[in-house]
Amino acid sequence: MVARAQSATLPDRVRHRFPILERLTYVNSCSQGALSDAVRAAYQDYLRDWDEQGSPWEYWVERAEAARSAFAALVGAGPDEVAVTTSLSAGVSALFSGLRFEGERTTIVISDFEFPTVGQIAHAQELRGRRVVHVPEAGDATIPLEHFDAAIDERTALVAVTHVCYRNGSRVDVEGVVRLAHERGALVLLDAYQAAGVIPLDVRALDVDFLAAGTVKYLLGSAGLAFLYCRADLVERIRPTSTGWFADEDIFEMDIHDYSPSASARRFEFGTPPIPNIYAGLAGLEIVDEIGVAAAEEHIRALTSRLLDGLDELGAKVVTPRDPDRRGPLVAVASTDEHALVAALGADGVVTSSRDGNVRLSFHGYNSSDDVDVLLAALARHRELLAQRPVRGA
Numbered sequence: 001m002v003a004r005a006q007s008a009t010l011p012d013r014v015r016h017r018f019p020i021l022e023r024l025t026y027v028n029s030c031s032q033g034a035l036s037d038a039v040r041a042a043y044q045d046y047l048r049d050w051d052e053q054g055s056p057w058e059y060w061v062e063r064a065e066a067a068r069s070a071f072a073a074l075v076g077a078g079p080d081e082v083a084v085t086t087s088l089s090a091g092v093s094a095l096f097s098g099l100r101f102e103g104e105r106t107t108i109v110i111s112d113f114e115f116p117t118v119g120q121i122a123h124a125q126e127l128r129g130r131r132v133v134h135v136p137e138a139g140d141a142t143i144p145l146e147h148f149d150a151a152i153d154e155r156t157a158l159v160a161v162t163h164v165c166y167r168n169g170s171r172v173d174v175e176g177v178v179r180l181a182h183e184r185g186a187l188v189l190l191d192a193y194q195a196a197g198v199i200p201l202d203v204r205a206l207d208v209d210f211l212a213a214g215t216v217k218y219l220l221g222s223a224g225l226a227f228l229y230c231r232a233d234l235v236e237r238i239r240p241t242s243t244g245w246f247a248d249e250d251i252f253e254m255d256i257h258d259y260s261p262s263a264s265a266r267r268f269e270f271g272t273p274p275i276p277n278i279y280a281g282l283a284g285l286e287i288v289d290e291i292g293v294a295a296a297e298e299h300i301r302a303l304t305s306r307l308l309d310g311l312d313e314l315g316a317k318v319v320t321p322r323d324p325d326r327r328g329p330l331v332a333v334a335s336t337d338e339h340a341l342v343a344a345l346g347a348d349g350v351v352t353s354s355r356d357g358n359v360r361l362s363f364h365g366y367n368s369s370d371d372v373d374v375l376l377a378a379l380a381r382h383r384e385l386l387a388q389r390p391v392r393g394a
């Protein structure tokens, strides 16, 4: 992925590619990225190829390999370190099924910011005799490093941490967690679903052992496509028991007499690749590349600052941490009735979503400062549904 220094021209150079932005104020990329002309065309291309060529499997498998390379480029990995999966759940399940828990190392440490995917897969390992330890958040929607420090020890096999929390927009100090985990001999899995596409990711710089994300949100694809990165030297140490024929060393040998997983991260894959979603995902990744991940991050930072100023004027209670290094593209605002607020905003043409008592407002490179102003005006109209910030001294 090429980082582009074109932030000055965002959102204008991409906005026209997303028809929904002509009709609605779309601030819900944390849930689903907006549909672009390119992704719509990609689905049509899939139908055309299927219709005209019947079963062009060679080309379709080539497309899956193109997705592998695009994901690898996105996170600074090699293609052999990437599994193309149908969901984050699929990649993480395969990984956990093959993780070795040697000697005393039987504990999985997970942050309290994890999405259910990681939380539930981790707890499923209790059926295999593993222990799960949670790292609690502080009262201010952050998880201080000291909390990880207290939870990770010589019994920890793996630490699972999320980059940006889907509930409150808090951005975890990944480098700090990795340092602590590695000092104590534990591996680290990063769930980067709420970051990929709008926060530059480099697995070497972050020094994570595993990273997973998918195309539904800021990667601007659709459901049904995700990936798992596994550091090259770890691949052959992990032998997934949750598996499928596309994980085999020679898929087309059609061997039913043994288990011989691929020497690459393809061993974390399952069955027939999700071809339609791969067409769409590749188109989404191309648009992400055109926008530029670093440019998107810088642009979004300006939009979130504008939003936070406006929210302060409204007296709203912002749940997301204020420190720009501790937040990403998502701002969570406390509501007295988040479902009613999402519905009221929706009726005003402003698309948002909610989790955990908060309305979630999230931006991408295609959002404009006008979007922020329209959103703020709508929030002002529905002020009674915003939880008010406690007044100092009151």
Ligand SMILES: Cc1ncc(COP(=O)(O)O)c(C=O)c1O
Residues within 6 Å of the ligand: 086, 087, 088, 089, 090, 115, 117, 162, 164, 165, 166, 191, 192, 193, 194, 214, 226
């Ligand atoms: C942080 C995070 N992880 C995982 C997921 C879900 O992943 P999947 O449905 O692909 O398992 C989501 C959202 O859907 C998410 O926000």
